[in-house]
Amino acid sequence: MKLKQSITTKNAVKILSFVILIILLAPIILERAKAESTIYIDLFTQKAPYDGKGINQSSDIFGPQETVELYAEVIECGSPIVGKLVTFEIRGPVNQPWEKYFSRTAFTNSTGLAVTHFCLQSVNESQVFGKWIVIASVEKDGEIYQDSLSFEVNWIVELISVRTVEANNVNVTGHPPSCQFFGIGGYVGIEIVIRNNAMIKRDANIAINIIDELNVPISSSLIQNLTLAPRSNIFIYCKALIPKYAVPGKATLFVNALDEKMIALCPGVSTSFSITIKNPMFPDFTDVAVYILDIQPTVVEPGAFVNVAILIRNEGTTLLKNITVTLKVNQLLVAEWLIPYLEPYTHEIIHGILDTTNYSEGVYELNVITPVLTAESDLTDNSFTSSIEIKSKIHDVAVVSLQAYPQEAYLGDNIKLSVTVTNLGDYKEIFKVTIFWGDTEITATQVCLYPNQTSTINIIWNTFGMAEGTHTIWALAETLPGEINTENNRFEDDTVTLLSRPTPIIYDLAVMSVQAYPTSVKMGQIVQIKVGVKNQGMSTESFNVIAYYDNFPIAAQRVSMLPPDTQKELTFYWNTSGVGPGTYTIKAYIPPLPNEINTENNLYVDGNVTILPIPPSIIHDVAIRYVQASPNIVFAGEVVQIRVDVENLGTTTENFTVITYYDEVEIATRNVDLLLPKATATLYFYWNTSGVGPGTYTIKAYIPPLPNEINTENNLYVDGNVTIKAPVKIHDVAILYVNVSKKLAYIGDTIQILVSAANLGDFPETFNVSAYYNESRMYIQKVSLNPKQTINITFNWDTSGLAAGSYIIWAS
Known part of the structure; x- marks a missing residue:
């Protein structure tokens, strides 16, 4: 891509x-x-060191139910691009009936990285197995920049097969032949093939179990901490005892691969064999294997050092001694190591450093070898080949x-x-x-x-x-x-x-001008549209001219036989009946001629015409609907409340004045602002009758007529009568209140008693004010007050000699 x-x-x-x-x-x-390709996008996963960094690279394998973390780095000539939206297109497993396709998006952060993830989960885990492809895309200035990434989904550690075998006998495949019959008291020989599908080494534990004809476990064993070379099939040979209590007949051998927490790494494998009464077997397996675990780096400049990690393992049941391991580069010996001994299923890792100083540029084969041992069970893993490339940048x-x-x-x-x-x-x-x-x-x-x-x-x-x-x-x-x-x-x-281009006949018609008048009309009025057209070509032409408001045609006119370089003016009349209120664009258009070289001037847009709605008839009519005075009998000087209800009976919002009267004398004026059509309002007036002589008066409210008001009779409303009486002079004194300084006291305490007295009448008065506890008077004082005057008197009550109890304090 x-x-x-x-x-x-x-x-x-x-x-x-x-x-x-x-x-x-x-x-x-x-x-x-934007031809300059300055944008660089690199898509990779969390599977370092084989995470897919670089253009269109592959990542290391993922297992089912594992989370795939996707990273897209976006840079421009070495600098990160921040806040850029990246699209991740994901599909897989490709070319399968259940292939999925979905996408994710993420913005780049301050380091230029956009990050997203998804989980490889399915009801049937095998439905995620296979090749997956991810494409990361970013757009800038109309250009799309991409990087692709692929990875496989499978069991990272996978049990390939298990079979029962003989010992000390190797067939043409380089492995011992199968055997189905093993006697009680002896051992069953076992070959297990396990694969590491990852690009880096993995560790696994292998659990081996056997059940007999009656489904009774008769043997179990565990091979621990088995280091698996990257992308390699590993052949492991072992044996399991068939105890004498085993039942002869069909037996089943189960093998499971487990991680360090004893959790299964993949589905187990099994095989069956027969347990016999006679002919017990006592197999042993001699097998040494060598692998290249890692080469870093695989591409180097001349003179650089290459780190090579070599694993040598005892994959049989016997102790191995003095094992030689050699490393050759293009079949030339460069290093040799001696391993003194290896217990069954143990390994040694050799770390070698290859100096490329004396090597020329090119691809070199690295071959690690261990000699074939006597009666070795597996001859396929005594050597391992990889390669490096030496090249200058x-x-x-x-x-x-x-x-x-x-x-x-x-x-x-x-x-x-x-x-x-x-x-x-x-x-x-x-x-x-x-x-x-x-x-x-x-x-x-x-x-x-x-x-x-x-x-x-x-x-x-x-x-x-x-x-x-x-x-x-x-x-x-x-x-x-x-x-x-x-x-x-x-x-x-x-x-x-x-x-050279032959001299062509030029066909070119143009709308030169469009003018609409008037530019603002009411619905149903006529708009005149003048359109100027010109034949700018080299031959006489006949053609149609269409006038439009927005994209709706108004009318079309035919122009016949217009000579070259000749102009003509057409007049259109647009009846706006049936066109809704709004602003419309006026334009004229000539359909292009065959082979017309310039069709852009076939369209001319004038501007806008606004169509206004027809306004409804305006009615001015305000009315007083109700007047009420309360109370309707008062003494002179008292206040009368007058309620006035008004209504706008017209079709437009009104501002007006309301005046209240007693007889023909104005009481007060109030303004009503912005009263909507068909709306009502209630006003309250307060008439202070001070200075008004006794008598009966008529109360009314009035609205001065509005300009063009159609009905003024309802502008006046007469309520009824209010009677004002002359004031009556009276004698009236009163005690307003009595307060004590404290309500709880000890015998002998002095309590202050405050009495407030008033002259509520219309004459000067002299009278006595007395204070009492229960029915006993304690003090008396004469006071003189003018009309409407108030006085506060304080008495000091000495409680000495009184009995304990509750007392009522009052004054008169």
């Missing part, structure tokens, strides 16, 4: 439109869709393809050029790519590429101003400092032929 995709269709349309508009203005016009950019379409065109036509460049070196490179037609330079573009990154540059070449001829189209990537291979910097396509 290419990291950088070609220009999108939407952008291509924009480019072509641009070229058509300015073809007569410049000799050479080039439009690029280089600068190498290349042009890998160049396409021109079409390859024959008239002068002034557009030709699409696509050039693909790649970085075959080991450094990030910024370089210039130039495209030529013969000796004429068309364009030069600066490109930024990371190692193994590829980019396609799309150019629209307008050939206006070029000379006729046939020349080769070729592209050249500039030579980098230190670049050795420059042959791939140049790429030639086929030739492109440019021809």
Whole structure:
């Protein structure tokens, strides 16, 4: 998959439109869709060191029910891009009936990383087994940048098979032959094949169990801490005792692979064999195996050191002594180790360092070997081969393809050029790519590429101003400092032929002007639209002209036999009946002629016409609906409340004044603001009758008529009568209240008693104020008060000599 995709269709349309508009203005016009490939996106997982970093790489294996963590690093010429939305497209297992497809999105953080995850969970775990593909995409300036990642889903540690075998006898496959019959009191020989599907070493425990004909467990054993080499099948040989209490007949052998917590790593395997009464067997297995666990790094520069981890293991039942391990590079011995002894199912790991100083560049085979032992059971794992590559870091950019379409065109036509460049070196490179037609330079573009990154540059070449001829189209990537291979910097396509364009007959009609009048009307009124058209072509034409409001046609008129370079004015009348209120765009359009070169001027947009709704008839009518005075009999000086209810009976919001009267004398005025049509309001007036002589008065309310008010009779409302009486003078004295300084006291305490007295009458008064406890008077004081005057008197009550108890304090 290419990291950088070609220009999108939407952008291509924009480019072509641009070229058509300015073809007569410049000799050479080039439009690029952000050709510079400066964006780098790298998709990887949590499975370091084999996490898929790099362009279009694979990640290490995942197991069922495991969570897949996806990371997409987005950088631009070495700097992280923050806050960029990344799309993760996920599908798998590919080419399976139950293949799934889904997507995730995430924004890049401050380090340029976008992170998401999903879980490989299924009702049937095998339905997630197989190859999965993830594509991470990011868009910038209309360009899409991508990286892909693949990984397998399977049991990371997988039991392949188990079988019962003889000992000390190897067949043509390099393994002991199968055997089905084993006697009581002896042992059954067992071969277990277990595989590590991961790219790094894994550890496992192997549990072995046997049940007899009656389903009774008769034997069990555990091989612990078995280190499994990456992506390798491991053959383990062991034996299990058949005790004398075992029942002869069919027996079943079960094998399970367990992790350090004794949890199953994968489904178990089993096989059956027969237990016989006679012929017990006493097998032993001699087997040594050697593996390369890890090589770091696998690609190095000359003179660098390579770390090699070698595992040698006793995979049989006998003690091994003095085991030799040799390491060869391209069949030349470079190192040798001696292992003094190895107990059954134990291993040693040898860490070697390979110095590449004296090696030339190239691919080298690393072969680790241990000699075949006497009567060895498995001859397939006495050697293990891997490889390294020694190469210098280089600068190498290349042009890998160049396409021109079409390859024959008239002068002034557009030709699409696509050039693909790649970085075959080991450094990030910024370089210039130039495209030529013969000796004429068309364009030069600066490109930024990371190692193994590829980019396609799309150019629209307008050939206006070029000379006729046939020349080769070729592209050249500039030579980098230190670049050795420059042959791939140049790429030639086929030739492109440019021809003189024959003199064409130009067909071109244009709407020159559109004018609508008036621009604001009421529904049903007529709008006059004048449209000016012109034949700008080279032949007499007949054509239709259509006037529109928005996208709705108003009318069409036919123009017949309009000579070249001739203009005509048409008049349209738009009856706006049936058109709703609103603002509409007025335009005129001529359907294009066959082969018309410029259709953009076939449409002319004038502006807007606003259609207003027909206003309803406006009625002014306000009324007083109710007047009530309360109370209707009072003494002079008292206040009468007058309630007035008003209503707007018209069709428009009104502001007006309400005046209340007693007889013909104005009491008060109130304003009513913004009373909506059909709405009512209640007003309260307060008439202070002070200064009004005794008598009976008529109460009424009145609204002065509004301009153009249709009914003024309801502007006046008469309530009834209010009678005012002359005031009557009276004698009236009163005790207002009595307070004591404390309500709980000891005998002998003095208590202050406050008495408030008042003259509520209309004459000056002199009278006595007395204070009492229960029925006994304690004090008396004479006071003189004017009308409406109040006095506070304080008495000190000495409680000495009184009996304990409760007393009522009062005054008169």
